[in-house]
Structure formats: C-alpha cells, structure tokens
Amino acid sequence: MPAPGSVGQVATLAARLFTAQSPLRLASGAVLGPVDVAYETYGTLSAGKDNAVFICHALTGDAHAAGFHEGAKRPGWWDNLIGPGKPLDTDRFFVISANLLGGCQGTTGPSSTNPDTGRAYGLDFPLLDMADFVTVHRALLAHLGIERLLAALGGSLGGMQVLEWGLRHPEQVTNAAIVAASSRLTAQNIAFSAVARRAIMDDPDFHDGRYAEVGVVPRLGLRTARMMAHITYLSEDAFSEKFGRTPHPERDKPGFGIDFAVESYLDHQGRVFLERFDALSYLYLSRVMDYFDPFSRPDALHGVAASPVKFLVLSFDTDWRFSTDHSRRIVKHLQNAAQPVTFREIPSSWGHDSFLLPVARYHDTLRGWFGRALREGLR
Amino acid sequence: MTLRPDLNLIAHLVPGSSRVLDLGCGDGTLLQHLIADHDCTGTGVEIDPEMVLGAIDSGVPVMELDLDADLALFDTGSFDTVVLSRTIQTLRHPELVLREMARIGRQLIVSVPNFGLLQHRLMLLRGRMPMSRELPYSWYDTPNLRFTTLVDLEDLFAKLGLAIEQRINLSLAGEPLAKSFRAANLRAGAAVYELRGV
Secondary structure (H helix, E strand, C coil): CCCCCCCCECCCEEEEEECCCCCEECCCCCEECCEEEEEEEECCCCCCCCCEEEEECCCCCCCCCCCECCCCCCCCCCCCCEECCCCEECCCCEEEEECCCCCCCCCCCCCCEECCCCEECHHHCCCCCHHHHHHHHHHHHHHCCCCCEEEEEEECHHHHHHHHHHHHCHHHEEEEEEECCCCCCCHHHHHHHHHHHHHHHCCCCCHHHCHHHHCCCCHHHHHHHHHHHHHHHCCHHHHHHHHCCCECCCCCCCCCCCCEHHHHHHHHHHHHHHHHCCHHHHHHHHHHHHHCCHHHCCCCCHHHHHCCCEEEEEEECCCCCCCHHHHHHHHHHHHCCCCCEEEEEECCCCHHHHHHCCCHHHHHHHHHHHHHHHHHCCC | CCCCHHHHHHHHHCCCCCEEEEECCCCCHHHHHHHHHCCCEEEEEECCHHHHHHHHHCCCCEEECCHHHHHHHCCCCCEEEEEEECCHHHCCCHHHHHHHHHHHEEEEEEEEECCCCHHHHHHHHCCCCCCCCCCCCCCCCCCCCCCCCHHHHHHHHHHCCEEEEEEEEECCCCCECCCCCCCHHHHCCEEEEEEEEC
C-alpha cells in the first residue's frame, strides 16, 4: 500500500516517437531520428480525455516527478505537488511527465548514439530550440492518444516550455501555468550559464564532447557548473538560514579545503550531480534558455489572440535567478494581448528553488487554480 | 446570484461584452458576474492575499498587484471599462491612480464613501471621528487612508479632466436614491460615478 498522498510505486516508460525514416524536424531545419522519450504518468485518464495535465521539467529534471521507483527511498522531484489529495490531485487529474529532448534520463540527447556513426552524437548533435521541446511533447501526447490538455505546468525552464506551448499551440492548452520562469534571459543570466559551459568545455576530460569514447567524464567542469548554479538557486537569506557561517564538522584547521558547512553542501551537490547528469546535455539545454525570446517574434501573440489561454504566472519574491521582473514581463505581454492572466508574487525565503518546495501560499494557489480548471473543463 | 446593491448598480453601468479592469476586485464577485451574465472579459487587481485566492477559486483572472505602484503594467487603451469600487479611500496616490485609469480605459466607474454625510459631520462636531456603516473602522485600525466628500472628489475629477457622465447617490444601506434626491454631499452615504476622460 502506498503511503497516503503518494502515487506509490511507478516506473519510467519509453516510447520511440520519431524514427530514422520519419525523423523529428527541428525548428532549425535539421532532422533527428530516432527519438526516444522517457515518460511517466500518474492518475487515470478520464473517458472524455479531459483531465490531462502535462508537467514540463526544469534544466536538470527528469520524467520521474512523483512516486517511488522500485526500491527507492526518495520520491520523484515534484512529489510534494503530485499525488492523491495533493494540489495536483491524481484522484482527479491524469498527469504526464516526460524527460525533454536533449536530456540524459532516457530521452534522446547529445550522448545518445548517432545512427550514422554508431557512436555518441557529442557536439554533432543539432542545436535545439524551445519549440523543439514542445514538438516532442506533442508527439508524446499523440502517442498517448490525447488531443488536448486541460493544463500544462512547469517551473523555470519548464515554465518556458509551457509559455512556448501556449503561444504556439493555444488550441491544445486550455490552461498554462508558468512558475519562476522567464521569457528572455538577462545578460547576467547568460553570464552564469556561460561560465558553467566554459567550466565544462575547458575540462581536459571534455575531449571536444567525445569523452564517452575515451571512457571519462568532465567531472571537474560539470561539478563546478552545478556548484555555481546552486548558488543562484537559493537566496542569500536561504544560505544564511541553512548554513550561516557554521564550520564544517571535519575541519581541523583553517586552510583551503572544505572549511565551512556551505562548502560541504556545494561539494555534495556537485558530486551527486555527476551521478545523474550529462555534461553535453547541460550545454545544449542551457543554451536553449539563452536564446529563448518568444515575444520578439512579430506574430508571437497571434495564436492566443484567436484562441485565448488561461495563464497563471507565479514568481517568488526572493528569486534572483528569475526575479519577479521576469514574470511581470511575461504578464505584461499576455495581459496586453487580452489574455486571461492570473499573476501572483509568492513570498518565500528560498529563492528560485521555491518552485520545488511546498510553500503554502504557492500550493494553495495551484490547488485553487487547478480545481477551477477541472470545474471549467476543456475549452 | 444576488449581488451587493452597489455592485449590481456598477454591473448595470458596464455595457455588455466590455473588457473590464476591476481595481481592488476583492474575491472577484463583480467580475465573475460580468463574465458569466454580461459576456464581459477582464481582469481583477487585488492586493489582499486571501482575496486573491478567493478570486482564483471563483475563476476570475486576477493580478496580485499594488494599485499605487503597478498600473504601468497595463497598456494605454487596453480596457473598455476600469472600475475602482470602494477602494479610492485606501490609496496612497489616488490622483495618480485616477490618471492611470483614464489612460488604461475609456469608461471609468468609481464608487466612494461620502465623508461629508451629515451623520459624519455631527460626529466630528461632537469631537469624535466619524464611524458608520460606510466608515465602519476605528481611526487606528482602518484600511482607509483618504477621506473625501463628494464635492472635494468632484474637484479632483475636474482637475484631472474627467467628465462626470452620471452620479448615482446611495443611501447608508447602499440602496440607490431617486434622481430627485438633493444635497447629496450632506445626505448620501456613498456615490457611484461614471466618468469619461476628456
């Protein structure tokens, strides 16, 4: 028996959505095939297929959003949100979560085998666009026999996919929830990503992206990238509250090792990241965020003007990676295109990471908004 | 659904199918009614977190914003009607907000409690701050920052170039008073104004 509020044991499924004969056509014009997608689903699709909610994950997420894999002690990354009686109530909603294109958790990405060469794509993998993530999500929906979504939901890069989806295919997305996201990265955002990529590519074990063939991983670079990113995911107050200036328990005397608790935390985050993430995916996915600027397209709002989408845009007051200004910019564009937009800035001391945490006002908002979506049904 | 009398009155001033911005929308009651029964679209703005959640529950698009600071977010001419219902007395910058309303919409609807009501004046004469059904708060525990009579408010409208299309006087019980009603500044508990930018 699963614990109350848990979807219980789950398994990641795989689907081949594009083949070499029938490849994925990317926004750039390049083609890619085969493309496999890893995904999970929770809850039951209604007979009318009108209760499907698609979860888009962030930069380093995966398909495993809720429940437990066999033998696992830790649940999926959004388990506090998804489950029976939770804000995304799996007694009422059918939830779909997929690893995105270019990822490394079961979906085709730059470390997958290139059928033309028999070895990993490496840097031969084509550059991706936000639209390509959405194309593959849509192919998964078609594979599942679902024409339209009751809602799409995502945080950070996930929210950017939801925005792209709503703008490009508004008829498919009745409700779109965009959390702690951005419609255009600032120079500072791009700068952080640039240093992360530089750390990876300058690692002697990177080998121009062919590290798998040499049997190594650019560990130092990937670890440094993750450590730096983690600093941007929390607020200054959150670091103070969590660690203060507490010395690391194993410190004997001051030096250049891990002297402070916060250093130990970052070191740990960097190390565990190596176990589950791929350096090439980091490069490709972070680059998609840099280039994302949907409202710069002259026809960006034509689709939603003809077929409005109910948008929910949420930010967190201590998020300095994608501050409330980013969300307000999204809101301003949507509002002035006469879209039904709901916007809140949620107080939370945890910074960007708040979107993954059970912050009460945040979850109450999602619960109310999804409940309303279900009452109203598909457009 | 039965609306509060003053909201019902406002609802009848809004032409059907209008795009409405309701500033200080509370739990979204007025907008919900306008959307459901008058074929309107629109958005509410509210600053009280519990009220925002109420508006979300009732299915009204709502923005959690500060009227005193955040109205620049709305494009010029992006709404047909802008409503400010029993909210102007809580603003730090009422003049600025009225200017912004005139920029954002064509038809403005403003409802306001009347500080000049005889009952309020008598309380002041007795040396007490006015309290009534329209002004139910103690002076030290009130959301109201500004107190205006209808006459003073109309001076501000004139200064801002806002033409009064009509004024509907309300009794202390919130019921509309007859057109023949006189001496509103002394006898109306509140009033609803329909304004137009010139």
